Amino acid sequence: MNLARIKKLAIGLFSSIPFLLSAQNVQKIHQKAILIDGHNDVIYSSIWNGKDISKPVPEGHTDFARWKKGGLDVQFFSVFTDPEPRSKLGLYADANDQIDSLDALIQRNPGTIVLARTYQDILKGIRQKKIVALIGVEGGHMIENDIHKLEALQKRGMRYLTLTWNNSTPWATSAMDETLHGDTLKHKGLTPFGREIVRKLNELGVLVDLAHVGEQTFYDAIAASTKPVIVSHSSVYNICPVFRNVKDEQIRAVAKNGGVICINFFSGFVSKKYAEKSEELMHYRKQFTDSVYAATHDSMETRKQWHTYYREQTELLRPTLSDVVDHIDYIVKLVGDDYVGIGSDFDGITSVPVGLEDVSCYPAITAELVKRGYSKKSIRKILGGNVLRVIKASF
Incomplete structure (x- = not known):
């Protein structure tokens, strides 16, 4: 040579x-770092439907092997059901069925995953190098306006309650309803019963989750809560102005409360361009599907062609990992590094950013934070320390 x-x-x-x-x-x-994800819908999307995520799952965002690769420590599992119940027994039964499915998964895999009910349970599970499961109930409609059912869900392991999903309850208005139907609502925000729900959550050691809630409900709940709140899966409105994201004054209110905002990975909540294109396509949907159905007279084929067309039109507008970290940056610059975390919404979203394709990709967030000059201390807070602080103050 x-x-x-x-x-x-x-x-x-x-x-x-x-x-x-x-x-x-x-x-x-x-x-x-202790990595905590504030929201994952894999119970609803997979476990409840009989899929075993303890084995590799080819579709979706989540399974045990990918969690291990991603370095996850603690996962809030979302218990979710649509406004209309899946079970003839009702919404509360749906919630319990999903918790049953999570319990069964844990019982089959005791060496890998454990359900935590207390702060100390979480620390113990982390020391044992297990996936620590926490239960978040996504939507107050599942308590069926009955405070005793709220207490029963807490006994089953519920550790946050999202006061509303997109649908309002008789005692709390959602972001979607306040945005789209604000002029016709009978009331906005929390009713006296809604404030009682918040006080009961505080008493039971269940986090008040303000993802999905309308602005009036948001401020009413913070005023009623004596403990820090969580926003389990939302992003920044000033970057991507959609109804589900939080505005500057809301971010400041969470910081004043001592709570935490967990950034959502959904492309339509991360990127303004993606959100605008998606809205444009939804206006065109009926015209497109009517045309396809007239030619095929096949509803399944019509849906298939629409979903293919939608993906093709939005694929090039998918945001990137860097765009997600922009949302983290924004909150840190506005109120400091104590009030932001991760709330991916994996397996509950239809589009993810480039570089965050599934739960194995969490290390890419750390790499981007390092690239931007974040200290080790700040990174530990963002990846899970801030959520853990809020848990410790509440459980």
């Missing part, structure tokens, strides 16, 4: 050292 060739190889070797050290640094920071 001639001298020039040796010199070239040496230059290549030494130039790669900073990159290798950086990658090792990111891995070390990520492994040492």
Whole structure:
């Protein structure tokens, strides 16, 4: 080998050292941090329907192997059902059926996953290197306006209650309803019973979750709560102005309360361009599907062609991992690094950012934070420390 060739190889070797050290640094920071995801819909999308995520699952965003690769420590499992019940027994029965399915998964895999009910349970599970499962009930409609059912869900392990989903309850108005039907609502915000629900959640050690709620409900709930709140899966309105994201004054209110906002990964909540294109397509949907159905007279084929067309039109507008971290950056710059976390909404969303394709990709967030100059202390807060602080103050 001639001298020039040796010199070239040496230059290549030494130039790669900073990159290798950086990658090792990111891995070390990520492994040492406690990673908590505030929201995942895999119960509803998979477990409740008989899929076993303890084994590799080809579709969807979540399974045990990918969680391990992503370095997850604690997962809030969302218990969700539509405004119309799936069970003839009602919405509360749906919630219990989903908790049953999570319990069964845990019983089959005791060496891998454990249900936590207390702050100490969480720390114990992390020390045992297990996935720590927490239950979040996504929608106050599942208590069926009965405070005793709220208490029963707490006994089953519920550790946050999202006061509304997109649908309002008789005692709390949702973001969707306040946005689309604000002028026709009988009331906005919490009723006296709604404030009683918030007080009962505080008493029971259940986090008040303000994702999905309308602005009036949001402020009413913060005023009624004596403990820090969580916004389990929302992003920043000033970056992506959609009804589900939080505005600057809401971010400041959460910070004043000592709570935490967990950033949602859905492309339509991360990127303004993606959200605008999606809205444009939805206005065109009926025209498109009517045309396809007239030609095929096949409803399944019509849906298939619409979903293919929609994906093709939006794919190039998918945001990136960097765009997600912009939302984290925004909150940190507005109120500091104590009030933001991760709430992916994996397996509950139809489009994810490039670089965050599934639960194995969490380390990419750490890498981006390192790239932007975040300290190890700040990264530990963002990945899970802030949510853990709120849990400790409430459970």
